[in-house]
Amino acid sequence: MKYPIKKVSHEGKQSTVSNRGMDLEEAINLTNQVYIDRDRAYIYKKPIPIQVVSVQYEKRSAARITEAYYKIPSTTDYNGIYRGRYLDFEAKETISKTSFPLKNIHEHQVKHLEHITNHGGIGFILVQFKSIGKVFLLDSRHVSRFYQRYLENSGQRRSISLSEFEEFGYVIKESYALRLDYLSIVDLVYFQAP
Amino acid sequence: MKYPIKKVSHEGKQSTVSNRGMDLEEAINLTNQVYIDRDRAYIYKKPIPIQVVSVQYEKRSAARITEAYYKIPSTTDYNGIYRGRYLDFEAKETISKTSFPLKNIHEHQVKHLEHITNHGGIGFILVQFKSIGKVFLLDSRHVSRFYQRYLENSGQRRSISLSEFEEFGYVIKESYALRLDYLSIVDLVYFQAP
Numbered sequence: 001m002k003y004p005i006k007k008v009s010h011e012g013k014q015s016t017v018s019n020r021g022m023d024l025e026e027a028i029n030l031t032n033q034v035y036i037d038r039d040r041a042y043i044y045k046k047p048i049p050i051q052v053v054s055v056q057y058e059k060r061s062a063a064r065i066t067e068a069y070y071k072i073p074s075t076t077d078y079n080g081i082y083r084g085r086y087l088d089f090e091a092k093e094t095i096s097k098t099s100f101p102l103k104n105i106h107e108h109q110v111k112h113l114e115h116i117t118n119h120g121g122i123g124f125i126l127v128q129f130k131s132i133g134k135v136f137l138l139d140s141r142h143v144s145r146f147y148q149r150y151l152e153n154s155g156q157r158r159s160i161s162l163s164e165f166e167e168f169g170y171v172i173k174e175s176y177a178l179r180l181d182y183l184s185i186v187d188l189v190y191f192q193a194p
Numbered sequence: 195m196k197y198p199i200k201k202v203s204h205e206g207k208q209s210t211v212s213n214r215g216m217d218l219e220e221a222i223n224l225t226n227q228v229y230i231d232r233d234r235a236y237i238y239k240k241p242i243p244i245q246v247v248s249v250q251y252e253k254r255s256a257a258r259i260t261e262a263y264y265k266i267p268s269t270t271d272y273n274g275i276y277r278g279r280y281l282d283f284e285a286k287e288t289i290s291k292t293s294f295p296l297k298n299i300h301e302h303q304v305k306h307l308e309h310i311t312n313h314g315g316i317g318f319i320l321v322q323f324k325s326i327g328k329v330f331l332l333d334s335r336h337v338s339r340f341y342q343r344y345l346e347n348s349g350q351r352r353s354i355s356l357s358e359f360e361e362f363g364y365v366i367k368e369s370y371a372l373r374l375d376y377l378s379i380v381d382l383v384y385f386q387a388p
Contacts, residue, residue, distance in 0.1 A: 042309040044269060049241035050259065065244065068259040075238060079273065084314030086280040115236040120278030 024093050024128045024135065027179040028078065034178055041183060043080030043087060049073055074108040076123075082183060083191065086121035088113065089137075097131040099159035102150045110147045113140035122190050126172070126182060129162060136169035137185050218287050218322045218329065221373040222272065228372055235377060237274030237281060243267055268302040270317075276377060277385065280315035282307065291325040293353035296344045304341045307334035316384050320366065320376060323356060330363035331379050 028045075035041040054067035076090040090109055094100045105125070113123035123140035138160070146160045170185045219239075229235040248261035270284040284303055288294045299319070307317035317334035332354070340354045364379045 036309070039312075042313050046269075047241040047243035047265075048246075050244045050246070050262070052242075052244070052262075062263055065262040065264070066260060068244070068246075068262055069256050070259070071241075075240075081280040081310060081313040081315045084280075085278070086275040086315075115230070116275060118233075119236050119275040121275045121280075 024091050024126070024180075025077075027174075028091055028126070028182075031178050031180045031182070032078070032080075035183065041080060041082040041087070043078055043082065045078055046075060072106055072108065074106075075112045076109055082122070082186065085190075086116060086119075087186070088116045088121060088123045089126055091126040091128075093128045093130055095130050096159075097129070097162070099161045100127050100129075100165070101159045102147060103158065105143070105147070107147070107151075110144055114144055117141065122186060126180075127160075127165065127169075129165075132162075135172040135174075135180060135182075136165040137172060137182055137189070138165060138169040139189065142168045218285050218320070218374075219271075221368075222285055222320070222376075225372050225374045225376070226272070226274075229377065235274060235276040235281070237272055237276065239272055240269060266300055266302065268300075269306045270303055276316070276380065279384075280310060280313075281380065282310045282315060282317045283320055285320040285322075287322045287324055289324050290353075291323070291356070293355045294321050294323075294359070295353045296341060297352065299337070299341065301341070301345075304338055308338055311335065316380060320374075321354075321359065321363075323359075326356075329366040329368075329374060329376075330359040331366060331376060331383070332359060332363040333383065336362045 025045075032041075032043045032045075035043060049071040050068050051071050052065050052068045054065070056064045056066050058064065076088055078091065079086070079088040081087065090105065090113070092100070092104050094104070113125075116123040117140045124137050125140075125143055126135055126137055128135045146164070149157050150159075170189060172180050172182045172185055174180055223239060226235075226237045226239075229237060243265040244262050245265050246259050246262045248259070250258045250260050252258065270282055272285065273280070273282040275281065284299065284307070286294070286298050288298070307319075310317035311334045318331050319334075319337055320329055320331055322329045340358070343351050344353075364383060366374050366376045366379055368374060
């Protein structure tokens with residue numbers, strides 16, 4: 001089965017994250033590029049971890065990987081530097097109308113964000129509820145708390161409810177120039193005195 | 195051609211980086227694990243960027259990547275957080291006795307380190323001269339300066355000489371517990387008043 005390389009084209013595109021015409025990753029990547037262009041932050045996407053098993057070296061051409069597997073990620077999707085601080089987050093979408101299933105996050109990723117937070121960095125998740133077109137930022141400490149509840153009561157609460165996102169998280173605003181201006185929320189949550 | 199997954203075993207191993215029994219990446223990974231265990235820093239290796247072209251989805255087994263290629267890296271090997279600051283570096287070995295060839299570093303990586311530095315982070319390269327068993331830390335600003343010289347005079351100076359590493363860089367000390375204690379040098383270079 002062939003999977004052609006996804007081409008990203010934005011010309012004449014009117015969609016926003018909330019109307020579901022654009023996926024979350026695309027919105028974040030566009031936003032990060034604007035941040036870089038404006039010299040506001042330097043945040044980038046990490047490569048996807050892949051375990052390479054077989055490589056063929058052919059003459060006069062690039063090494064071709066012929067067998068490989070996706071690995072369970074031990075870190076998050078994005079990281080970078082903002083206002084001198086280390087910033088790190090994982091981005092997820094859900095089609096659920098009521099909650100975000102925690103099986104979408106790996107325990108290693110929760111621990112990763114805890115490490116970041118414990119060492120003075122900024123760590124969070126961005127979760128898009130596609131049904132209502134909202135993207136929430138939820139700080140790493142809340143993620144850890146809900147994940148702990150999930151581990152301890154796996155039979156009961158396997159998710160973070162939308163109302164918990166509304167209580168403990170922050171909605172990211174969208175604009176045309178900045179599809180998903182999450183740094184404005186970061187300013188509010190991590191840089192303002194309480 | 196099959197490439198078995200490299201197994202890392204350290205039991206009873208007496209080698210150090212300098213006697214060339216251990217490669218640089220292995221030494222850095224071991225050191226980073228000690229830093230994590232001691233809660234001194236949280237620094238980790240990024241995945242290698244791979245462009246996936248074909249994936250086979252077979253029943254009851256993991257997705258198998260059947261065609262993929264190594265991409266030119268746009269970022270560095272390692273990043274993380276130390277003393278609240280963003281830290282980022284690239285690690286390279288050379289067998290040359292006199293200089294480090296700059297073709298081993300991609301322009302994107304030099305720019306990446308510049309971004310980090312400009313936003314208040316710590317960015318550098320670690321270069322191991324295998325012939326003399328020494329590993330040097332060279333700050334991003336010097337890397338940029340030498341890279342610029344390389345771009346402008348590609349016919350003449352395509353490398354950073356060992357004597358330039360000795361003048362502008364810092365030698366990393368080794369010990370048994372910390373194979374390559376580069377954070378002691380980071381303390382000296384980035385956290386002490388001039």
